[in-house]
Amino acid sequence: MGGGRAEWFSVKRFDVRSLRFDERNEAWRRFPVEVEPFVLGGAPYDVRGGQVDLSLSAGRVGERLTLTVSFSATLRGPCDRCLETAEIPVEVRAVEVVRRGESEGADPDEAYVRGSILDIHAWVRDLIASALPERMLCSEGCRGLCPICGANLNTEPEHTHEVTGS
Ligand SMILES: [Zn+2]
Numbered sequence: 001m002g003g004g005r006a007e008w009f010s011v012k013r014f015d016v017r018s019l020r021f022d023e024r025n026e027a028w029r030r031f032p033v034e035v036e037p038f039v040l041g042g043a044p045y046d047v048r049g050g051q052v053d054l055s056l057s058a059g060r061v062g063e064r065l066t067l068t069v070s071f072s073a074t075l076r077g078p079c080d081r082c083l084e085t086a087e088i089p090v091e092v093r094a095v096e097v098v099r100r101g102e103s104e105g106a107d108p109d110e111a112y113v114r115g116s117i118l119d120i121h122a123w124v125r126d127l128i129a130s131a132l133p134e135r136m137l138c139s140e141g142c143r144g145l146c147p148i149c150g151a152n153l154n155t156e157p158e159h160t161h162e163v164t165g166s
């Protein structure tokens with residue numbers, strides 16, 4: 001789909017009743033969603049560009065609406081070993097089932113659709129948080145910091161300390 005109409009404003013909430021379904025009862029939208037920097041376990045994270053380019057597809061069967069979102073993003077946060085910024089590309093995809101304008105079978109904290117309004121901002125934020133890897137590494141071979149003085153061993157591979165005392 002080249003040259004689709006661009007929507008430059010960031011979308012926070014989306015009325016699912018505004019979806020226009022085709023003859024197969026499917027609809028498709030794409031829009032940018034802002035992702036604010038956040039702190040997890042005391043460490044700061046963000047998404048490169050500050051937003052994701054989200055694709056939303058919807059399928060309708062009777063009163064049941066299945067929403068699928070997908071996006072790719074580059075997560076940034078401190079490397080577990082050297083504390084420099086690590087960048088981790090992620091592909092995210094998630095599904096929400098909606099019946100009569102309400103998220104179905106979700107725990108209330110994870111009901112992203114209420115009264116036909118999709119809280120796309122909260123959904124994306126939660127998906128980003130759950131996409132964070134267990135270990136954030138700037139590279140697989142990161143050498144980390146010197147345990148004695150904290151020097152970055154990636155930039156100073158020859159770094160050593162004289163062993164004193166004889
Ligand atoms: Zn590192």
Ligand SMILES: [Zn+2]
Pocket residue numbers: 146147148149150151159160161
């Ligand atoms: Zn050192």
